[in-house]
Amino acid sequence: MxxxxxxxxxxxxxxxxxxxxxxxxxxxxxxxxxxxxxxxxxxxxxxxxxxxxxxxxxxxxxxxxxxxxxxxxxxxxxxxxxxxxxxxxxxxxxxxxxxxxxxxxHRYQQQAALTTSNAIDVGAKLFINNLNPLIDEQFLQDTFSKFGTLIRPPIIIRDESGVSKGYGFLTFADFSISDAVIAKMAGGMLMNMKVDINYAYKEDASGKRVRHGDRAERLLAESAKTNNLLKNEIKVEGKKGGRRK
Missing domain, CATH: 3.30.70.330 (RRM (RNA recognition motif) domain)
Structure with missing residues (x-):
């Protein structure tokens, strides 16, 4: 990409x-x-x-x-x-x-970063469709953060008057969370409307549109997770060593 x-x-x-x-x-x-x-x-x-x-x-x-x-x-x-x-x-x-x-x-001033945590964006991105117009970003945050960490604020696409167009995006910290969201919420009811939830589209190396969550992306996510764990272990051991001294 x-x-x-x-x-x-x-x-x-x-x-x-x-x-x-x-x-x-x-x-x-x-x-x-x-x-x-x-x-x-x-x-x-x-x-x-x-x-x-x-x-x-x-x-x-x-x-x-x-x-x-x-x-x-x-x-x-x-x-x-x-x-x-x-x-x-x-x-x-x-x-x-x-x-x-x-x-x-005109030049825009720098603002706070979009991510809400230090989690790596592994590609666990969901497209949610058929949202009730009354659903806002805070509702999505409250509803889906119960499954696990959202590394970006939920996004609802709106028209020029601010009215929801009925779809948006959710980005989670890992695939186990996004898989659980699809399993439990796809076809479920939110504010009396049946929502459609699936992995968002991306493009593969050949330029073909495919969905996030493919095998290659999951393998990369697991590798990143393992490397992060190793780094954390090294930091912890270093701190313990300092205390012993």
Whole structure:
């Protein structure tokens, strides 16, 4: 997926399949926006111009899809989408480049990191659909944190007026938690509506859309977990040794 987050050469860029995305909150990251867009169409590249000093994005970016038809479809289904309280501005780029406004390009100040814990993001990301419009992020936090650690605040995709579009994302600390959520909550009732919960889409090395939670991702997660445990053991032993001295 790293190849997705790159600035394509002008000769390699399909302008007709490229969408400008503006009014991005500083908390919006490339992986987060990718997770949203790939639910609707394969993403070829996703590029956020960065401030040279702060290394933070400047409030806008560009997503290139496989075809112009994909780009048109994404423009349609993401109309009025909000992230972190801000309405995203989606529009097709022009042959001479995107004509962004000064407001769209102003430098954003650094804010707190999006993650709520030091847990590694292993890819245990869920897409939840058919949410009651009355369900908010806090409701999802209260409901699903009972299963285990959410390493990001729950996200509900909203329209330009702030009304829920009925779907969102949950990101857990490990696959055992996300598996349990799917087993117990998929098809379950939340505020009198049957919700659909499954792993969110990503793209594999060949660019094919697949769901998170595949065997390779789980093996990497187990390896990371083992390495973290070893590091923790070393730190504990070091502290004990200090006390004995």
């Amino acid at each position: 790293n190849s997705v987050f790159r600035k394509p050469a002008d000769s390699d860029r399909n302008v007709q399949a490229t969408v400008y995305i503006g009014n991005l909150d500083p908390q919006v990251t490339e992986p987060l926006l990718y997770e949203l867009l790939v639910q609707f169409a394969p993403v070829r590249t996703l590029n956020f111009p960065k401030d040279r000093i702060l290394k933070t994005h400047q409030g806008y970016g560009f997503a290139e899809f496989r075809t112009a038809e994909d780009a048109e479809y994404v423009l349609e289904v993401t109309r009025g989408v909000r992230l972190f309280g801000k309405s995203l501005k989606f529009k097709k780029t022009e042959s001479g480049g995107s004509k962004t406004s000064q407001q769209d390009q």
